[in-house]
Structures are given as structure tokens and as C-alpha cells.
Amino acid sequence: MTVMHNNNKAGIGPRRLGIASACAVLAALLAGCGNLSRVSESGTTDAPVFPVVDDAAPGLGSWPNLENLRNVRAGMSKTQLYQLLGPPHFREGVLGVREWDYLFHLPRGGETMQCQYKVLFDKSMLARSFLWKPQACSEALAPQP
Numbered sequence: 243m244t245v246m247h248n249n250n251k252a253g254i255g256p257r258r259l260g261i262a263s264a265c266a267v268l269a270a271l272l273a274g275c276g277n278l279s280r281v282s283e284s285g286t287t288d289a290p291v292f293p294v295v296d297d298a299a300p301g302l303g304s305w306p307n308l309e310n311l312r313n314v315r316a317g318m319s320k321t322q323l324y325q326l327l328g329p330p331h332f333r334e335g336v337l338g339v340r341e342w343d344y345l346f347h348l349p350r351g352g353e354t355m356q357c358q359y360k361v362l363f364d365k366s367m368l369a370r371s372f373l374w375k376p377q378a379c380s381e382a383l384a385p386q387p
Contacts, residue, residue, distance in 0.1 A: 281340040285362045285370025298331045303345030318369045348382035
């Protein structure tokens with residue numbers, strides 16, 4: 243009869259160690275998915291990175307309800323933003339995502355302008371910063387006379 247001894251003092255076999263390592267790597271990868279910019283714990287960035295427009299989800303953006311867009315405020319949860327703006331338009335990832343990106347079509351002088359809108363979240367996942375590309379897109383939210 244052959245007796246096998248487990249010399250692993252932690253009691254973790256190679257298979258379990260491999261699974262645990264794979265899970266740790268996957269969690270780290272998912273935590274970084276969707277975060278293009280370096281977002282501070284307070285939900286700000288010095289160098290916002292906007293995604294490539296062609297990478298937007300099918301349909302290439304939306305025509306948002308301008309009143310809903312005007313109601314977006316700092317301190318809102320992802321659920322509240324989702325109710326106002328819908329889902330983000332790019333592959334934001336699953337875990338630890340601290341920025342959402344949208345591609346909007348907004349009215350401008352009888353024409354339509356394509357605008358990117360970025361929402362940054364703090365470490366508690368509350369919206370803190372709102373950025374436009376180009377910045378002129380923010381003017382479409384001004385009440386019309």
C-alpha cells in the first residue's frame with residue numbers, strides 16, 4: 243500500500259491553488275475593464291480618456307431626453323443615472339467600473355451634433371464628475387428661449 247503525504251502546510255492542493263489564482267487574475271482584469279481614465283477616489287481625473295466613437299454599442303449612440311440630461315447631478319447612483327440616461331454606450335465592464343461613457347446626438351442650430359459624455363464615479367460609486375467632448379456640447383443643455 244502506498245501512502246501519499248501532503249507536504250503543503252497551507253493545506254491547499256495544486257488544483258485549488260490554480261483555481262484561486264485564476265479567480266484573482268479574473269477579478270483584477272474585470273476591475274479594470276471600462277476604466278479608460280485614471281479616476282481618483284473622489285471621482286475626478288486630470289486626464290480624461292474618451293473611447294473611440296466607432297466602439298459604441300450597436301446603434302452608435304442615442305438622442306437623449308434633454309430634460310433628463312439636465313437633471314443629472316453629482317451624488318447620483320448608477321441606478322439613478324441608468325433611469326435618466328439608459329445604459330452606457332461602450333463596453334464599460336462589470337466590476338469596479340468608475341466611469342461610464344455615452345455617445346449622444348444633440349440639437350444645435352437646426353442640425354445634430356455628435357457628443358461624447360463621460361460620468362466619473364467616486365469610490366462609493368456615486369457620480370461626481372461630468373465631462374463633454376467636445377466641450378461645446380454642454381451648450382445644448384442651456385434652456386432654449
